[in-house]
Structures are given as C-alpha cells and as structure tokens.
Amino acid sequence: MVEKRVTLKEIARLCELAPTTVSSILHGRKTYCSQAKIDRVHALVKKYGYRPNVGYNIMTGRATNIVAVVFSQKRITQHEMLRNLYMNLCTGLNERNYAMYTAVLSGEDSEQKSLVRSLEERGCRAFLFIGTPKNYSELEKYLLDKGHRVLGFNNRQASDGVCADQVGAYIRYLDFLELGGRQNIRLALTEEYMTDHLLPRLPVERQARYADCGMKVDRVGFVHGNSALHYFRLGYRQAQKEVQRNPGVEAMLFATDYHVLGAAAALSGMGKLANAIELFGMDDAASVCFSGVRMTTTRFDMDAAANLLMERLVHFKPGIQMLEGDIVHYPDSKETSFFHSS
Template identity: 25%
Template sequence: MSISLKELAFRAGLSQSTVSQILNRRPNDFSSESTRRRVFALAKKLGYRQSFGHKVLRGDKTHTVAILLGMHRLSLEEHIQELLLLLLDKFESCGYASYLVTLSSVADDNLARVRDLLSRGVDYFILIGSPYGESEVEAEVLRCEKRIVGYNTNLGHNLTHNIAEASRRVLSFFLEQGCSNFKILLSSANSERMQGLFQLFPDRSPEELIEKHFVQLGDFGDIDDIDFFAQVGYEKTKQIMLADRKTQALFYLSDYFALGGVKYLHENGYKIGRDILLAGYNNIHAVRNHILPISSVRHNTEEMARIIVEGASKTNSQTTPVQAKVVLRKL
C-alpha cells in the first residue's frame, strides 16, 4: 500500500514542501544531492507513488518515461535486455518513473496504447525497434508536444549503430585471413550491412557483389523462436557448403543463425577457425563463451543509454550514430 506524502516527509525528517520539491525536481529545490538521493531511495523503499493527475491537468512535466518495444521478439535479444536494465536504472536514479510496454502487430492498438500513456502524463517516449504504425505513433507524440527518440527506427530522432562500418571491418578481417570466398547471410540485400561490402570493393558494381556474396535468409516477420533461427542457419549453411565446398567464411545476420551454422559445420568435419571463419552479430553469451572462434559485433548499450537519458531534458531531431565494437576471434 502506498504511503502519503505527509508520512514520507515525516520518515525523511523533512517538511512536506521540501520533499515535494525534491520529488518534482523543482528549480527552487536547494537540497543537497545526498538529501535528494535519500528521499528518492526512501520513497522507493516505502512504496510512495506520486499522483500525476493534477500535473497533467496543468500541463506540468511528470518526469515519466515510456519505453516501447516494437515487437515481442526484441525482448529476447540479450543486448536489448541489457539496454532496458540500463535505462530503467538510469532513469530511476534521475527521479523518473518508467513504463515498459511491448507493442502489438496492430497499428491501431499501438496508437491507442500511446494515447493512453499520453493521458497518463508521459513526458518522454523511447521506441526500440520499428512497430506497426510507427509514423502515426511519432506524429501523435509530437502533436502533444512530447519528446520521442528511437533506436533502430525511422523516427526523426533515431539512434543507430554504424552497421556498415562494423560489417566492413568484419569482411576486412576475412580478407586479411586470406578468405576472399565468403558469403553474407541476410534477410535482404538492401540491408545496411551490404553497404560495408560495397565500401570494401568500390571498383565493383553492387549487382556483381550481391550475386557473388549475398545469400537470402528470408523474411521472419514476428517469429520469435530462437531455435527456429538456429535451424535456418543450419539449413542455409548446408545449402551454401553443398553448392561450394571451398567457401572460406560466413557472416550471419545474427549470432543465433551463426550457432546453427556451427552445428552443421561441426557435424560435417569442418574445422572452424581453420577451414572456415564465422561471424555473427550481437555478441551473445553463447558466442562469447563458445569453445570455437566466432567473431561478432557488440552493441555499445552503455553509450546508447547515456544518450537516451540525456535526451529526456533536451530536444533533438537527428540520427545519432553510435560506434559498435567488432570482436574478432580466430584460433
């Protein structure tokens, strides 16, 4: 059961007005940083919950954020889990309350959910992944003069990793190891990762490079079965190796597909790291700790969280690239 502001102030040994100023982050709050932290910690411990109704009616800021996942599958990704924990922790330390919402595959339902959050006084929206009805969601938030930032979305203010550069570095590693006969396994040849390939061979046409190096995995839509991704990686690796046993390196859409490729190659006597090089994306726990060398790309979630939290107090309208870390592994 939530306690009252009066009880919280009594427990903190402060006046109600002082505690109210701290919780509402008023500019006329002259309390020390240690006092502010003590009040927020005590409020959390005692289960104090602010009422935002009067603030919404006055148009005041509620210091409330909504973190929206574009689809359920994202919640299974390790780097997204890490980012969410960082965001929740950082926002809490700054005195923000947070909603965490997974959007659906119905655009109208997503818009209704965002309108409900707006009616609750949410000041700042963080959209992770492009949901159905993305443009309508952004338009509604901006219409209400609230801030919204995206990660891997098409929003006006969007954070993204420099995927093309990370891909170029992985492919350069293949070439440095003498592996020029490589394949890139993606859902679409329009992926930004293919730009890394084009940058690496500026004297060759995109059509020629796609024909030689691209392998289509397919469109997975809302599929969120990790084992399914591994099985697709297994089957596609089998298809590639049966067509050309001299293939020297494979760069997969994600680590899940790469792990499926590892299984096929191991079953068929290939020495990974010697006969063939492998690379995935996301640098998940299973890849980081695998007995075999699988290169990958790690998301800079700490830097992303910092930029997103800072965005709660300032307006921005641009794409912000964040440098990903390429983790190269070999025998």
Template identity: 20%
Template sequence: MITIKEIAKTLNMSPTTVSNVIHGKTKEVSPDTIKRVQDFLEEVEYVPNINARNLAQNKSKIIGVVLKIRQDRYSHIYTDPFVAEMLAGMEEVIRKAGYFMMTYISDDIAEILNHVSTWNVDGLILFCMLDDDAIRVRKKYHKPIACVDAYISEENESAFGDQFINIALDDEKCAYEGTAYLVKSGCRKVAFLADNMDGVNKARFRGYRRALDENGIEYSDRDYFALRSTKKEMKSSMASLVSNARRYGYDGVFSSSDLFAIHFIRECFEQGILVPEEISVVGVDDSELAEMYRPSLTTMHQDIHRKGALAAEALIRMLKGEKLERRQIVLKPELVVRESVIDFKKQSAE
C-alpha cells in the same frame, strides 16, 4: 493509509510542514521538526501517494518503451541478448532519474498508435521503427521521443521538431568492416545471414555488398542466407542454411547478429563442419555469448548498454526542457578478433 492531514494533526503541526518534509523541501524546517516527522513516518510505515503527487504536477513519471518487433518473435524477445542489454541500459538511467519504465511490444503500427495516443507517459523511446512508423507515432504523440535504430531520412527529421533524437550504430560500416575482414583472411565465397532486410539489416547488407564489390567478389542471390528465426522454425531453417553452405562451398559468413552466428556455428558442429577450419564466421554486437561460446566469436562490437542509456539520457534531458545539440548520435563499430575466423591465406602458405 494515513494522510498528510492526519499526520499533521497527530504531530500538532501544519500539513504544509509535513508535506515539505515528505518531499524534501526542508530549507525552512528545523532539524527537530524534520526528525519528529521522519520518525513518525517510519513508525506508521508511510508510503507517499505517487499518483496524487504526479497528478498535481501533471506528470506520470513514466517513460514508455515501444518495441516494434514481429509477432513470431514475441515469445523470446526478452531472452535476446541485444534487447536485454539495451533495456538494461535504459532502465538504469530511467530509474536513477526518478522515473518508471513501461514496455510494450507489437508488430502492428496501428495498434501501437492506438495505445500511444491514450498513454499518460511523459516521454517515449521507440525501438526498431522504420521511417514512416516513427513519423506516424509523432503525429499522435507530441511529447519528447527518443528512437533507437530508427532509419529516418533527413527530409523527414523536420517532422519531429526539436523534441527528438535517434541513437544508432553505423550499420553500413559495421558490415563493411566485418565482411572485409573475412575477405582479407582469404574467404572468397561469403554469405550474408539475417532474418529480414529492413532497417539495420538493409544498411548492413549495403556494407556487405560494398566489401564484396571492392574486392572483386561477385554477389548472387544465393549469398543471402534468409533465416526463419521463429522459435519453432529456427532449428530447421538453420540446418538448411548450413547444408547449403557446405553444398555451394561457402568459406565465410557475415551474420547480422551474434545470436544467429552462434546458432550457425552450433549447427555446423552438428553437421560435422569445422569452424573456422572450413568456414569462418563474423557476428555483430559483441554480446556476452560471443566471448563465452567455443570457438569464441569474432564480431563487430557495439556498446549495447550505452546505446540504451544514451536514448534514456537524451529523453530525460528533453523532459527537463533542455535543447539537444543534435538529432542523431551514431556509434562507431569496432572489430573484435577471436577464434571463429581463420587466415586461409596463411593456412594455404603453410
């Protein structure tokens, strides 16, 4: 590939002038000179050596995105509507800011720490890190960090310093309002559907339980529908949960995600259970699937694209040296009513 010195020699001008045109520093360069250089660059199909430029500036122009996700979900994580939309929001902001995005997925925090400590990335975005995980990353990595859905206690926030922010949903409120809507619609036996009880699901479970308690509905351990969500086990596990829903007379399900809610509704159809006539279902996320599926899904909306974009925007601001006004941005959920919930009270009156 032709070098700046070779271009300068061919055009009979200084390497500094050529470099200034290439990098857009043209205040003291004449229009004729700019045109000569640009025309020649186009003629030889010149591509700037980004690595050399970044090395000179001691920057990589790369943002690392680390997703701590169970190994049994690796094979289909990019097809998860939530993850896909969140990454799209991040990538759009990162690209427009002139950076590149590199993703890494692992469920092993030791493996993540080993890689993070050797990466030459300008900043990190961490997804789904629990309290201790994020702190351990911070001890190894001292550049700006943005988290998405990290549950970090107030006493541990100080360990991150100023170059840190967490973007989250008010998950407890999300589940509280979704469950309360099911109860308001006449459901008296409501299950909580999730594939784990960590992080966001732990907070959502608290909201679910609070809604039951405030409405005088007793909770039993059977009400937690523990889904095995691996690609291999999803079908059989969901079939078992739907069978239990029928056997024990559940009339409502609050699902921790739209994806699980839609799988649940599909399995209900296969087992001859009518949704919402026999059992009502509420999801979380308001993904594109929620509106497209039939019956369309009543769900708790969160702006997933914006959540990813906010994390990237905050990280870019920190990389520019800006001090953020706050370390936590908590988005508010909103109930979106569609077809998967029926008003049992109204139906009984009729």
C-alpha cells in the same frame, strides 16, 4: 491528521531559486546553477520527501517524468543485448527521478495506436521505441504532434535516437576478410538490409563486388516462441543450403550470434572442419563464450547506449547517434582462455 506535502515552490524558496530552475534540476536538464546549488536541491528533496503532483500534471496534460519504453515486438524482448539495455535504462531513469512504463507492440495497427494512447493517458510524455515497429512513422508523427519526446534505439525509421552501428561492424568484417585474401564471401542478410543499409556505406567499386553476395535470406518478422532457438535453426538451414550450393565458400556473415551457432552445428554435421569456413555474428551473446565455436562477433556497450539515450531524452539532441562496437574473436579472446590447455 494528514501531513501537508511540501511543494516545489517551497523547495525553490529554501534554495533561493526559481521554481522552474528547481524543476529543471529535478528533471536532469541543464541549468547554470553551481554544483553546490544542485546538490542542495537534491538534499532538500530527500529531506522533505518531495514528490511532484503527477496526477495533476496528467489531468492537465502537462509534462511528467514518466517514460514509456516500448519494444517493437515480443521477439526482441528475448534479445540479450536489448535486455541489458533495458536494465540499464531502468536503473538510470530511476536515478534521474523518472518513472517508467514498459509495453510490447503486437504489429496490429489499431492495437498499437490504442496501446500508445493508453500510455499517454497514464502520463507518459516521452516514448522510447526499441526496434522498428510496424508503421512506426505514423506513431512517431502522432506523438510528436502532441508535443511528446520520441526516441528510438536500433529503430531504422526513427528520426531521433541511438543505433548500434552493425553496418559498420559488417564493413570491418569485410575489410578483415579482404586483407586475408578471402574471395568467396557470403552474407546471410536480407536483401532489404543489403540494399538500404550495407551497400550504400561501401565505395562504389566495393558495392559492385558485394551486390550479389547475399544469401537470399527472408525477413524474420514476428516470432512468438524462443527467438534464440529460431535464429539457431535459421542459421543451420542457411549454412547447410549455402555449402551445398557453394562448396567453396570461405566466410559467412550472419545477423546474430545464434545464427552462427546454428551454422557451426550444420558445418559440423556436414564434416566440415571448425576452421574451414570463417563465421561472423553480431552482438556478442554470452552463450558464444561457452560454445567453443571459432567465430568473430561485435560487442556493443549497452551501459553507454542507455546513457546516450537518457542524455538525448533530457537535452533534446536531434538526429541519430551511432554507437560503435568492439570486434571480439572466439575462442581466442581472453574471455575464453579456459578452452585452451595450459
């Protein structure tokens, strides 16, 4: 004999609430219910093993608790900071009664659209894009026109989401260097990043100073192998060329910590002292802690980032929310105190 499944209406009746209110509680949306009522809903759901009829909602095009987490390309799935974000999302969405699909885009326009439609057919009604996919604006418009929730993380074209304030971190690096009297500062960032993101955040007089400080770095694009090793090699070549071209360089700012590790290897090979040129990276990769390289980086709290994204997923807060990072110095931080003799 097949056991009858408890329905949302029955849970609502037992709680003396409207079915729509119970649905809002289970979806994590804000209600005017007391905490006692909310706790009772969750207790009854657990007691009777209530599960929403997802299949019916999918077939009828109704809302579901299914989220698609979509990486813009394979390269960023290897990014340590983004892996931490992903794991926090897995845990947090599960705690909020959401199911999750994960996908990685290829960069091919037709394949990307086909993949997004496939996720939609599987019941995804909310989409979180990590990184900036190729032709993202078209994907976003398609999903928004269908009434779906669309968010981005570190997505430069997204109209809604959360972004680690890396530009703010670079500006703080420049502030630090200027206070220290450094003049010959070079930024290993793409011309697009410099022009569209960094320079507009600086006062006009500082824009003029740093407009020609870029190291003419090419955009990385799609990487199919080990991205950390790829960044290491890029940093190695960039630092080597810059020192040969500009022997008096005092500081270099890079896109990632792996670029910095490559740059440090290049400087060592060229006979440069460890503290001769100040190096700055981004995202506080764990490998830096064990490298012994003298450098500065920025750490972003991915637990906080995941919570902000899930909050926006539920409460529909438009716009981009910036996440400020913490500046970390190596090997002088407490995490690397074991590098120093007692």
